[in-house]
Amino acid sequence: MTTQELSPICRQVRRDIITMTANAGSGHPGGSLSAVELMTSVFFNHMRVDPQNPHDPNRDRFVLSKGHAAPCYYAVLAAKGFISRDEYANFRQLHSILQGHPDAKKVPGVDASTGSLGQGVSIAVGMALGAKHLGKDTKVFALVGDGESQEGQIWEAYMAAAHYKLDNLTVIIDNNGLQIDGTNDQVMSLGDLPAKLRAFGFDLVELPDGNDLDAVEAALSKPTMPGKPKAILAHTVKGKGVSFMENQVGWHGKAPNAEQREQALKELED
Amino acid sequence: MADKIATRQAYGEALIELVEKNDKVVVLDADLANATQTCKVAKAHPEKFYNCGIAEANMVDIAAGMSTMGLIPYCSSFAMFAAGRAYEQIRNSIAYPHFNVKICATHAGVSVGEDGGSHQCIEDIALMRVIPGMTVICPADANEAKAATMAIAEMNGPVYMRLARLATPVFEGDMVKPFEIGKANVLREGKDVAIFATGLMVNESLMAAEALASDGIDAAVINIHTIKPIDAACVTEWAEKCGKVITVEEHSVIGGLGDAVADVLMGKVNCKFHKIGVNDRFGQSGKAADVLREYGLTADQIAETVKVNI
Numbered sequence: 001m002t003t004q005e006l007s008p009i010c011r012q013v014r015r016d017i018i019t020m021t022a023n024a025g026s027g028h029p030g031g032s033l034s035a036v037e038l039m040t041s042v043f044f045n046h047m048r049v050d051p052q053n054p055h056d057p058n059r060d061r062f063v064l065s066k067g068h069a070a071p072c073y074y075a076v077l078a079a080k081g082f083i084s085r086d087e088y089a090n091f092r093q094l095h096s097i098l099q100g101h102p103d104a105k106k107v108p109g110v111d112a113s114t115g116s117l118g119q120g121v122s123i124a125v126g127m128a129l130g131a132k133h134l135g136k137d138t139k140v141f142a143l144v145g146d147g148e149s150q151e152g153q154i155w156e157a158y159m160a161a162a163h164y165k166l167d168n169l170t171v172i173i174d175n176n177g178l179q180i181d182g183t184n185d186q187v188m189s190l191g192d193l194p195a196k197l198r199a200f201g202f203d204l205v206e207l208p209d210g211n212d213l214d215a216v217e218a219a220l221s222k223p224t225m226p227g228k229p230k231a232i233l234a235h236t237v238k239g240k241g242v243s244f245m246e247n248q249v250g251w252h253g254k255a256p257n258a259e260q261r262e263q264a265l266k267e268l269e270d
Numbered sequence: 271m272a273d274k275i276a277t278r279q280a281y282g283e284a285l286i287e288l289v290e291k292n293d294k295v296v297v298l299d300a301d302l303a304n305a306t307q308t309c310k311v312a313k314a315h316p317e318k319f320y321n322c323g324i325a326e327a328n329m330v331d332i333a334a335g336m337s338t339m340g341l342i343p344y345c346s347s348f349a350m351f352a353a354g355r356a357y358e359q360i361r362n363s364i365a366y367p368h369f370n371v372k373i374c375a376t377h378a379g380v381s382v383g384e385d386g387g388s389h390q391c392i393e394d395i396a397l398m399r400v401i402p403g404m405t406v407i408c409p410a411d412a413n414e415a416k417a418a419t420m421a422i423a424e425m426n427g428p429v430y431m432r433l434a435r436l437a438t439p440v441f442e443g444d445m446v447k448p449f450e451i452g453k454a455n456v457l458r459e460g461k462d463v464a465i466f467a468t469g470l471m472v473n474e475s476l477m478a479a480e481a482l483a484s485d486g487i488d489a490a491v492i493n494i495h496t497i498k499p500i501d502a503a504c505v506t507e508w509a510e511k512c513g514k515v516i517t518v519e520e521h522s523v524i525g526g527l528g529d530a531v532a533d534v535l536m537g538k539v540n541c542k543f544h545k546i547g548v549n550d551r552f553g554q555s556g557k558a559a560d561v562l563r564e565y566g567l568t569a570d571q572i573a574e575t576v577k578v579n580i
Contacts, residue, residue: 122327136339157331160332
C-alpha cells in the first residue's frame with residue numbers, strides 16, 4: 001500500500017483509539033497514538049498475515065511488548081479485518097476479548113500476551129529463534145517502549161538476538177520520550193540509546209520522525225543485514241494527532257471525557 | 271541395595287530419548303546445563319539445545335515465543351531461578367496464554383546441600399501451584415522422572431517439574447508403578463495412618479512406614495507425584511480409610527503438598543492432619559544428609575513425627 005493509502009487508515013486508527021479509551025473510561029491513549037504509523041505500516045506492508053486464517057503456521061509474527069498500547073493494536077487488527085469494530089464497545093469490559101492488555105488466548109492476530117513490561121522482546125526472540133530452528137522464513141516484529149527499556153530483561157533479549165544472529169527479527173523502539181512518572185530523563189535516563197543498540201549488536205536504523213509514514217516505510221523497507229537483528233529507533237510524539245494530548249505526560253494512562261473525545265475526533269476528521 | 275540415581279540425571283537421559291522421538295522438542299538452559307543435566311542433549315544433539323546464558327527470565331520468555339512456533343520447549347535451571355527469578359515470566363507469558371512450555375527445575379529443596387539457603391528453593395511448589403492452569407509434578411525416583419519427562423510432552427499446556435540434585439534409591443519390585451499425570455500411586459497399603467509424600471520424601475516415607483510397622487503402626491504411603499491437578503479421589507479415599515493424615519515434602523509447609531492435600535480434605539473428611547516439611551525457615555549449607563536431618567526430613571524422624579501426631 002502507498003503511504004497515501006495508509007494515511008486515512010492511520011487517521012481511522014487514531015479515531016478508534018480515542019473511541020475505545022473514551023468508551024472504557026480508562027486505557028492508554030498517549031502511547032497508543034505515538035505508535036500508529038509504526039504498527040499500521042508493519043501490519044499493512046511488511047507482514048505476511050491472513051485475517052481469515054489468523055493461526056496460519058506460516059504467518060509472520062508481531063509482539064506488542066509495550067502492551068498498554070493495546071487500543072492501537074486492536075484498531076490496527078480491526079482495520080486489517082482480524083476483529084470487528086463492534087468489539088470496541090467491550091474494550092476493558094467483563095467477558096470481552098479486548099482486555100486492557102493484549103490476551104493471546106482471546107484475540108485473533110495476537111500471538112503473545114503482553115502488558116507486563118520488558119518481556120515482549122524475549123518472546124519475539126523465541127519466535128525468531130523458533131523460526132530459524134524450523135527452517136521457516138518467518139519475520140518477527142517487536143514494538144518496544146522507551147520507558148520499558150529500563151527493564152533489564154530487554155537487554156538480555158537484545159544480547160540473545162545478536163548471539164543467535166536473528167536477522168529475521170526487527171525491534172522497533174517507540175521513543176516518545178515520556179513515561180507515567182515523567183520524561184525518560186527525569187525517571188531513569190536511557191543514555192545514548194543508538195550507541196547502546198549498536199553495542200548490543202543491532203543493525204540500527206535511526207528514524208527521526210516515527211510518525212511520518214514515508215520515513216517509517218523507508219526504515220521498515222531497508223534490507224536487513226545478514227546475521228544481524230535490526231532495530232529501528234523511532235522518535236515519536238506521545239499523543240500524536242490530538243493537540244491537547246501531544247507530548248503530555250498526563251495522557252499516558254488517562255481516558256478522554258465526553259468533551260475531550262468530541263474535540264479529539266474533530267481534530268482527527270478526514 | 272538399590273541403585274542411587276538423581277532425578278535430574280534421569281531427566282537428562284530421558285531428554286536424549288525424547289528429542290530423538292519428538293522433533294518438536296527443544297531444550298533450553300541458562301548456563302547450568304551440567305548441573306541440570308541438559309548437557310546430555312547439548313552433547314548428543316547440539317542442534318536441539320539452546321543456551322540462553324545467565325538470564326533466566328529471558329530464557330523463559332524465549333521458550334514462550336518458541337512454543338508459539340509449534341515447538342515444545344523444555345526449560346531448565348535451578349528451582350530457585352526458574353520458579354523464583356522467572357516467576358512472573360512463567361505466570362504472565364506462559365501460563366496466562368496457556369503456552370506449551372515445560373519448566374523442568376532441578377536442585378529443589380534442602381537436599382541441594384552445600385550451596386546453602388540461597389540455592390535451596392523451598393517455595394517453588396507453592397509458587398507454581400497458585401498459577402491457574404499450571405500442572406505441577408515432582409517425581410519420586412529416577413524412573414518416575416524419566417516417565418514424567420516423556421509424559422509431559424504428550425500433554426498440551428504449561429508444566430512445572432521439580433527435580434532433585436541428590437542421588438537417591440531407584441524403586442524396585444512392587445514399588446515400581448505406572449506413571450500417569452494426575453494419578454497418585456499407592457505404594458503401601460495401611461489402616462492406621464495415610465502418609466502422602468512427594469519427591470524424595472516418598473522413599474523416606476516408605477522407610478518410615480517400615481519403622482512404624484515394627485512399632486505396630488500400619489501406615490499407608492501414597493506417592494503424590496502430581497501436586498496439581500491433585501488426585502482428589504485418592505486423597506479422599508485414603509484419608510477416610512485411615513482417619514489420620516500426614517503429608518511429607520522437602521518444601522515449606524506453607525503452600526506445598528500439605529496445603530494441596532488439606533485443600534482436598536478441608537470440610538469434607540473428618541481426620542487428624544499434620545504436615546511435615548520445612549517449618550517456615552530457610553535452608554543452610556551442609557551435607558545433604560545432614561541438612562535433611564536438621565530439618566526433620568529423614569525416615570526415622572518422619573516415623574517419630576508420625577507417632578507423635580496420630
